Amino acid sequence: MTPQERQYGLYPGSFDTPTNGHLNIIRRASRLFPRLCVAVANNSAKSPLLTVEERVLLLRQITEDIRNVSITAFEGLTVAYARRNGMTAIVRGLRAVTDFEYELQMALTNQQLAPDIETVYFAPALETSFMSSSTVREILHLGGDISPFVPPQVEAFLREKISKGDLHV
Amino acid sequence: MTPQERQYGLYPGSFDTPTNGHLNIIRRASRLFPRLCVAVANNSAKSPLLTVEERVLLLRQITEDIRNVSITAFEGLTVAYARRNGMTAIVRGLRAVTDFEYELQMALTNQQLAPDIETVYFAPALETSFMSSSTVREILHLGGDISPFVPPQVEAFLREKISKGDLHV
Amino acid sequence: MTPQERQYGLYPGSFDTPTNGHLNIIRRASRLFPRLCVAVANNSAKSPLLTVEERVLLLRQITEDIRNVSITAFEGLTVAYARRNGMTAIVRGLRAVTDFEYELQMALTNQQLAPDIETVYFAPALETSFMSSSTVREILHLGGDISPFVPPQVEAFLREKISKGDLHV
Amino acid sequence: MTPQERQYGLYPGSFDTPTNGHLNIIRRASRLFPRLCVAVANNSAKSPLLTVEERVLLLRQITEDIRNVSITAFEGLTVAYARRNGMTAIVRGLRAVTDFEYELQMALTNQQLAPDIETVYFAPALETSFMSSSTVREILHLGGDISPFVPPQVEAFLREKISKGDLHV
């Protein structure tokens, strides 16, 4: 097996909600990996803004022009999911120092659990370097305008959900 | 051009001296990229321990079992070298928070200078997470044993150079 | 309009409870701005120790000798409140690295939402550099003495509330 | 009183669950202090995985070969507990930058509350530098293998508790 054959990337996360920052990482990672899977962690312990199904749907909409990307949901350990599906590298975006520390701890833990699975990081694009799902949720909660931070499809979806009274932010 | 065709990685650095940490990153990056170039920055402004030629030689020795890796030297801006040679991504290893800040500043600067060239980071392996060339040089300067930190070829080379009186650490 | 006319500062926060660190920032910011508004964020999602009204009351008591400071409460986005009230700059205190990262992310987000509103930071005074409301609440919860960390009026208020059984720390 | 007579160390923490990192710190601190007390903070506000009694029991099992270590539980402020029991120094392990900031804030707060009680820190051992109780709890929650991160007695205890349906991770 040659190097290029074996690389199947996994970009795991909560994606609650997907932001322009996530989309930026997906687009760039899709150029590094022949195949990239974006996987929504179904962590029932958290109280999400969007259901896992909604997040999968929105990620599919915003990535429909990127042909080598697939969207899915998963449960359990990220490295276990990666191994079961033949994924050889985990992709993560980095923004700030606290991000980096958490990511480093995760990477070293995952090296113990699955030494064969690599973790690679992308620096943020300047224009999305300060964006996070939690900031978007907070702006939404405080009645602000989230359009500079999320793809149009995500904004439209949230706007409609709010107008129906379905979203309790 | 398919994604996998275009990926040619560049791992730039001073490599003065090459450490086990560098070798670990080279080995892992060589599995992510179909072709990987390790390039020694010929920055004449610094007073190096090893000449650029010696560093290229040592890197070739310690990577001779990795078939898709080539070693070279370069001058000038890293992104300019990458573009001239058709390299599409820069590889960097991350260890500490101060590393990360410097790397982030470089990545954002490089995005301005060459938006088409990606930067990807590797987390350190646990066993090399604390190693740096400067620590190795300091231990050497203070008369300590560098064998836990560098490949055997590097240690042998430095030991012989010291015994000949050629190395002023 | 001259620069000095247009500056009306806003110092927003939770202030649950007000600490000597908050008072230090208010005092110093009141010398920089012709007018300073200290505004308690009425974020109903959190379970506060003190009500918003109590926090406004205590902030008024501890700042009654500073003539150009007013105390109020607000809801919604900080930049929206600032704009509605003609405030031109947001004041924040900085203590540690994690403070700084969060503040930087907020400032960059606010630049997107309201480019006309500036954010300025004050370094902590040495003697209050380690104080936070959450530490004060934890010490109170564990039965410790909070008098080195809060103004006397705040301590007296909390002590009376505890003695009445009104405070469930 | 000579220096060596008065040193009685206190290693406080949640220990929910005890990890190989905790055991490493205990072992090293037991060589620095003539007597060392490992004390489980009984902070009723948190929803722990293990009861305080279970944590005390497990810490006793994993330290039974270290003769100058005692295990106990405590409530209230750490410095108050230390003073009541004649302990003269608090021991803490450090891992990452955010750890360090929190620890520094605590140390400066404790200096105010109890200037006679010292705080000393241990660097992590390389092999436990990335381990935390919260990571272990998360791996357990996600169905992963915790054996690389905890002493065998802790793993056996958790495994049996899960098999009995007593542990809701």
Next chain:
Amino acid sequence: MTPQERQYGLYPGSFDTPTNGHLNIIRRASRLFPRLCVAVANNSAKSPLLTVEERVLLLRQITEDIRNVSITAFEGLTVAYARRNGMTAIVRGLRAVTDFEYELQMALTNQQLAPDIETVYFAPALETSFMSSSTVREILHLGGDISPFVPPQVEAFLREKISKGDLHV
């Protein structure tokens, strides 16, 4: 004296070379302070790219449209210079965590030396958040294009100096 009368801001620095980041801070600080002095530190111990006179000249050119800003040079301690000239606050820009730490150490030192002089910080604008004089000097040294990072006047000056062989980068 009213608050607005006494505020005379000092923005000290090396400014070797002035960048778009410096200009951004000057512009924003000139709106906060009735009068702002930008002062080039004449620290003879460093080997600068530009002379102090050249830096003063360039700063004057790039700020000539800002009426309440003056440019000067100074020697000795910043707080001593501020006090001699009736300046009441020092302005600094913040970018990264290591910036912040150094700035915090300086601010606390200056509080000891001159408690009457305040220090206030500005967050970076997003588009200049990664720029530093040292990066510009390094790009110049490596033969790269500095036009995205410095005002046009600075670029023209450096280009001419290089073409005359006057600049040894």
Next chain:
Amino acid sequence: MTPQERQYGLYPGSFDTPTNGHLNIIRRASRLFPRLCVAVANNSAKSPLLTVEERVLLLRQITEDIRNVSITAFEGLTVAYARRNGMTAIVRGLRAVTDFEYELQMALTNQQLAPDIETVYFAPALETSFMSSSTVREILHLGGDISPFVPPQVEAFLREKISKGDLHV
């Protein structure tokens, strides 16, 4: 051998110049260790303000009331010096995040070189938390008053040296 018998602490450093922060750490470490050696690193590669002999002399003067402390100079690796002299633990003071990272890297390197030698850290006292030898040297260089930062003996020594024209700061 009992734990308390074997503890002989080593506090290594440059101490150029000794500050109130160093004295604070010495005083506190002398209460933790039965014997404490303060050792000036004779690193000929740096251009110091004070000679090693002057630093040893000044450290002796400022610690003459602490009976279990000895002052010395050393060359080579710290862990090699510790082992030759039967010292079992290295003492270091911590101030900021960058300190911490460097210290962590050193501790992990020293664990490889000498696993039997422990490293313990002290948090700074609040009042010396921002002091460093390099800041003191910079203030001296700029003609400022260093009396808030160094013991009186150090200030008197430096003042006399300057008046004789022996100190080129």
